[in-house]
Amino acid sequence: MVRADASVCIKVLLNATVAHFGFRLTYRRVWLAKQKAVAHIYGDxxxxxxxxxxxxxxxxxxxxxxxxxxxxxxxxxxxxxxxxxxxxxxxxxxxxxxxxxxxxxxxxxxxxxxxxxxxxxxxxxxxxxxxxxxxxxxxxxxxxxxxxxxxxxxxxxxxxxxxxxxxxxxxxxxxxxxxxxxxxxxxxxxxxxxxxxxxxxxxxxxxxxxxxxxxxxxxxxxxxxxxxxxxxxxxxxxxxxxxxxxxxxxxxxxxxxxxxxxxxxxxxxxxxxxxxxxxxxxxxxxxxxxxxxxxxxxxxxxxxxxxxxKGREAEAQLGTGQQFSQHLVKCIETNLKTARCFTVTLYDRDNSEFTIAETTPTGAFSLGSYRVLLSNQTCDCGHFLALHFPCPHALACCAYSRLTWQPYVHQVYCLSFVFSVYRMGFTPLIPEGFGHHTMGQ
Structure with missing residues (x-):
């Protein structure tokens, strides 16, 4: 059991000894036995x-x-x-x-x-x-x-x-x-x-x-x-x-x-x-x-x-032409589903400052209004600044002005960045005793 899972708890081992041998040991005896088992498998x-x-x-x-x-x-x-x-x-x-x-x-x-x-x-x-x-x-x-x-x-x-x-x-x-x-x-x-x-x-x-x-x-x-x-x-x-x-x-x-x-x-x-x-x-x-x-x-x-x-996962996603991580894609998809019941007002020629009026799907009730500053990547809802990718209100502003939302995503969510995390691999270690054996020869 220890070989299968070194973190197996003493209570589980205690119950196993009762089930297998028919008698109950003290907690300390099982603990000591586990330490001996670990030493037998992983060294003194x-x-x-x-x-x-x-x-x-x-x-x-x-x-x-x-x-x-x-x-x-x-x-x-x-x-x-x-x-x-x-x-x-x-x-x-x-x-x-x-x-x-x-x-x-x-x-x-x-x-x-x-x-x-x-x-x-x-x-x-x-x-x-x-x-x-x-x-x-x-x-x-x-x-x-x-x-x-x-x-x-x-x-x-x-x-x-x-x-x-x-x-x-x-x-x-x-x-x-x-x-x-x-x-x-x-x-x-x-x-x-x-x-x-x-x-x-x-x-x-x-x-x-x-x-x-x-x-x-x-x-x-x-x-x-x-x-x-x-x-x-x-x-x-x-x-x-x-x-x-x-x-x-x-x-x-x-x-x-x-x-x-x-x-x-x-x-x-x-x-x-x-x-x-x-x-x-x-x-x-x-x-x-x-x-x-x-x-x-x-x-x-x-x-x-x-x-x-994780490197293989990121590389496979890059191979499909995907630009952003799966985590971001799911968040954006969720936000896009939400960004349907908004009235957008543009306040400058640079497509930067907006207000968003949010209503119920029928338009019968107002759910509040928000200011969106795309240049600062902020929205009154707080999500844009906190999470570093567009909230539903920012996505609605992008759609209104025919802007792509991708430039407003932090680079850490780019798949190329995720792949770079795991780009440098590890090296197989020299087998133990190899150097001593060679020197002995």
Whole structure:
């Protein structure tokens, strides 16, 4: 069972032993047995730490540009430092295709940590990007002792230096004090205008629920956060205030630009949460249960699979002559279906400024009016700026003036951009022991 899925939980194994052998073991005995099974399949837990530097060196020789920063702590024997031994402390690593990929992804990165379930624990820190087709892509990793200011500073400094040096980058994070401290360091390169921060609304809502119970209150807070206009935000916020003014006071202690979409000026691309859980489940499933070297090695093999699979998908779509990602095409199709009950008024000769009157299909009732500025790529509904492609109102303006809507789409949604994310492939690694065998000959 462990060979089939290293993330199989102890409860499942416990029930399996009862069903197969007819007696119930203690939770700890099954946990210990699982660690032995993992070691049998993936290598000894202790030896894995010795194997790690050798494997990293092999990757760096095979794929120049691979970054691996290993930190160790000294071993003390009787008060003296043993120069021949060292303890594993931290490791940051990333691969060249991921650096190249990030140049063609949205200018934002999600960061989060997830606990390891192996014999020695620890925490896996991950930075996650997203391409224009809504595919998530881990771009950098770190193994650390836990989530503290020093470990996050170690991860974020190398992430900024090697993977995400672009100006104006947005980083989406939880409200962990250690992350905030690392990002606010004067020399870290993560302060405005070089970089900006935004909070994951899932974490904000979870903290909110610790003080204010009830799903309805939490839902109102989340709806306010997702609102794309100030009017919509205050609609939900006023309902929340009517429930309990203290709830709004709690939310007002957090700067609006950090947790609301309407104050973010489109930097979020509509992303309100970190994607760590989705990433671990879909790409890195099971790695949290592996010995350290197997964990690092698995990130390489899983990324190889991801780049091949998503690269083929994008290439096949390009072959059909399609210009934009499937995600964008679906969104535009949905918006086009909506853009039928509008009255458009043009206000300038440059086909740039419009007003849109929205009505019911019969025209009996008005649903509101909106200003659309195509030159600024904004609409009063907020969707154009937030998502970086035309909303139904902008599409109606384009149709009215016989303009194509394609120039108003952000380049990250172009299929050529999506394909460029996965253009650089990985290199087959030299088989383990190959170099030693050759040298022996």
């Amino acid at each position: 837990w202790n030896e894995s730490y010795n194997e790690l530097p050798r494997w990293v060196l092999g990757v760096q020789l095979t794929m120049p540009g691979t970054v691996a920063v290993l930190r160790t702590s000294p071993v003390r024997v009787g008060g003296q430092v043993d120069e021949l031994q060292a303890y594993f402390h931290r490791l940051f690593w990333m691969f060249p295709p991921c650096i190249e990929a990030f140049h063609h992804c949205k200018l934002l990165v999600n960061i989060d940590g997830t606990h390891l379930y192996g014999k020695y624990g620890g925490t896996l820190l991950v930075a996650i990007a997203q391409d224009g087709n809504s595919n998530i892509l881990p771009v950098a990793f770190a193994l650390v002792e836990g989530e503290n200011a020093e470990s996050w500073s170690f991860f974020l400094s190398h992430l900024r230096q090697h993977v995400t040096p672009q100006p104006g980058l947005l980083v989406i994070l939880d409200r962990h004090n250690s992350i905030k401290a690392a990002l606010e360091a004067p020399d870290g390169g993560w302060l405005p205008p070089t970089a900006y921060c935004a909070f994951c609304i899932r974490h904000v809502a979870a903290n909110f629920s610790l003080t204010y119970k009830g799903k309805d209150a939490r839902r109102l807070l989340v709806n306010a956060a997702y609102a794309k206009t100030e009017v919509e935000f205050h609609y939900w916020f006023d309902i929340l205030r009517s429930e309990d003014p203290a709830m709004c006071e709690w939310a007002n202690r957090i700067e609006y630009s950090l947790w609301t979409q309407h104050r973010n000026e489109g930097q979020r691309f509509g992303h309100m949460t970190t994607n760590i859980s989705e990433c671990v489940n879909s790409i890195l499933k099971g790695v949290r249960n592996l010995p350290v070297c197997s964990l690092v090695r698995t990130t390489y093999s899983r990324l190889v699979e991801l780049f091949v699979c």
